[in-house]
Amino acid sequence: MPSVTGKITWTKKDLLGLEYLSKEEIELILYTAESFKEVTTRRIKKVPALRGKTVVNLFYEPSTRPRTSFELAAKRLSADVVNIEIEASSVKKGETLIDTGRNIEALKIDIIVVRHNCSGAPNILARSVKSSVVNAGDGWHEHPTQALLDMFTLKSKLGRLEGLNVSIIGDIAHSRVARSNIWGLTKLGAKVTVCAPKMLIPEGIEKMGVKVTSDINEALSGADAINVLRMQFERDTDGAFPTRMEYFKQYGITKERLAGCKPDIVVMHPGPINRGIEMSSDVADGKNSVILEQVTNGIAVRMAVLYLVGLVKEGAR
Amino acid sequence: MPSVTGKITWTKKDLLGLEYLSKEEIELILYTAESFKEVTTRRIKKVPALRGKTVVNLFYEPSTRPRTSFELAAKRLSADVVNIEIEASSVKKGETLIDTGRNIEALKIDIIVVRHNCSGAPNILARSVKSSVVNAGDGWHEHPTQALLDMFTLKSKLGRLEGLNVSIIGDIAHSRVARSNIWGLTKLGAKVTVCAPKMLIPEGIEKMGVKVTSDINEALSGADAINVLRMQFERDTDGAFPTRMEYFKQYGITKERLAGCKPDIVVMHPGPINRGIEMSSDVADGKNSVILEQVTNGIAVRMAVLYLVGLVKEGAR
């Protein structure tokens, strides 16, 4: 029974962020994901773990990749899945998030996977419904399953997380991926450095227990792994952003820059990659890159999360 | 076998409207829904009743809630479901409803659930294809499964429908929900009052066997239940509508207005609610409200409908 590592049993109704989980709970998810990873390599990639349960993907941001990953994870657990996409533009004349949540709960949905452009929306939803809520990314707040799959991948490659030097490079200020990784990695004993141009580093980030630098060489030197964030230049309305060319020159990960790093440094990226901006193609497709393994592991990690919250004792709801 | 109450067996290929059903057929659907309601409370909320059957949700109006409810109902019966959304704008250059229907029939689809902005479209479709057709709302004509779930909810709360005083409040003129409720409730022996500003009462409605009033107090007094319709102020292009504020003042259901009613009056709304327009939040969330139970019952009622038309003898098709 994968929900027991000998130490603890999963009791939380929801997965809202890594901020709210203990070290042991994170380890339990990663441990559970191991068994599901094995399932995805079988000829019949399916287990009846959540048969007769229903999962709703409630997406307030259109996002094919995470929706697909969650949908596959749920289907491989034999759950029924319904996708609901709500355009931001239609929210105003529509009902509130709480009303939507209560209506979904009334449909006897076991798990709501929610992606929302407002930070904290999944927390509000979770308090309003008995259904389990899984955060698939909220504003600049958290994206816990992405961080969990990053950590799962890292542990698979390097055998441990404790004591690792992990540098997160890119737009830290607007990144829920960065925040969730920082919470998770520091809880599991990794040493985290964040690296970005000054304007993309949020004030007070060092209070999260990370080292801060704007010097890419400092971030790379001694790193066991780097997590390179997607730059979203579409944000650049006021010209304050560096240009794409400038960014690549100063922060882009190239073969040359990797040459000075640990030879088995792990290169991660949450995808989709802007080739030639965050990193060069030879790095993205190179021997240090685990970017496609991250995608594969995303299914196993999401299966683990859906499984754990889906089977939590009804009493906890 | 839920299709038999001792009285009759279901023989109709389609569910197009409550106008076309006998009292006994409506009772059979409500009776069948009872057993499916029990299924939705199980840990494994699924029965193999329609395994190997295929349901198409053919929606000419985008509408997440009813589509989701039908999709879940079909999946919980183990049917395969395919969603087809056709934008009104693309209909013109596309094929006719009949051609679309015949093509869907040629795909060996057992049941077509259709929502269409034109009154009577499901009837045309039903005549053109051997597949069963379930009306999920057509123009201002009928929305039979909504009325059935309203009646199911009412019967669950008050133990009977016969002799009940039910007031339908709101935009009667443009409401398929009102029309289907009137057909169903009067057939089952309830006394129906409709209440709206004069301009929102269709001419000749009293011929359907209902009492008509524009006085909210008259509608509330002695009512066992009220069904409060959604106001669609987006219709108001010519300024003839009352304003939102004015409407709420004259017709909005408030705690104060309910104070003068039967203490156990049942408050229904097809959703989504405009809080502060059709009713105040304390009423929507109050002890008389069964609005979320309606959502839950919607699944059971739709499972019953899909089950009955889905298993009708092939000869009837």
Added chain:
Amino acid sequence: MPSVTGKITWTKKDLLGLEYLSKEEIELILYTAESFKEVTTRRIKKVPALRGKTVVNLFYEPSTRPRTSFELAAKRLSADVVNIEIEASSVKKGETLIDTGRNIEALKIDIIVVRHNCSGAPNILARSVKSSVVNAGDGWHEHPTQALLDMFTLKSKLGRLEGLNVSIIGDIAHSRVARSNIWGLTKLGAKVTVCAPKMLIPEGIEKMGVKVTSDINEALSGADAINVLRMQFERDTDGAFPTRMEYFKQYGITKERLAGCKPDIVVMHPGPINRGIEMSSDVADGKNSVILEQVTNGIAVRMAVLYLVGLVKEGAR
């Protein structure tokens, strides 16, 4: 075991076009489709052939009909299906086709069904991933499952393909349906004539082994079957196209024109029909028309294709 006709076993990872298949491979698909056609007539229209396998419908062109047909085919084989629609407009700022493909492969998808506005896109995708790739239409290149279902239908009606006279009528220049039919029919020994206004006949088409004419009477005379293509007048930006009226007058298939043909001439159309443009309604719905049978056969043929590529030995991937 339907993958063996006594002659050959299926070994190809992908179905990219009929150009790339041998006569025997095409025959194997048609033979396999026979058994699946029988499945779609059962009360439980489902077989467990691809249980635990995953199919992604990756559509770069919105197209309800083929998506629905492939989705149903996959579900009736008990595969899990995920739909991904990518708007052409979002491709520019998104990732490349190869990156998208590798990401889908990383999700452990067995089969990618791809429709793309660029000719050759499925070939590129197939070379980039281990997943099987099925071409659901690419630019003006090929639409192999459409041609296979046309051939399947023809064989069902006339008992053979060899020696048949088949005329393809309409916009040959911009038709992937025409190209796939020409490859398939000529390989199986049919004699193909293409007929269109001169501007809609691509240069050098006769090198594909077809007779070319702009005279509709020549195309109809002696034909055992005609395949009438959909005219897409929305292409007409420069006024070079014939008008709808003019086209119908010169090339439209009418009862009168059919009167001079073989009495049991088979009339096909890939749909959706422009009634009164490519053909009159009495022909579309008449006794020679097999248009709806084509739709039905489309499911069986697509089940056969998904089954064959889905069960190809892992080593071939």
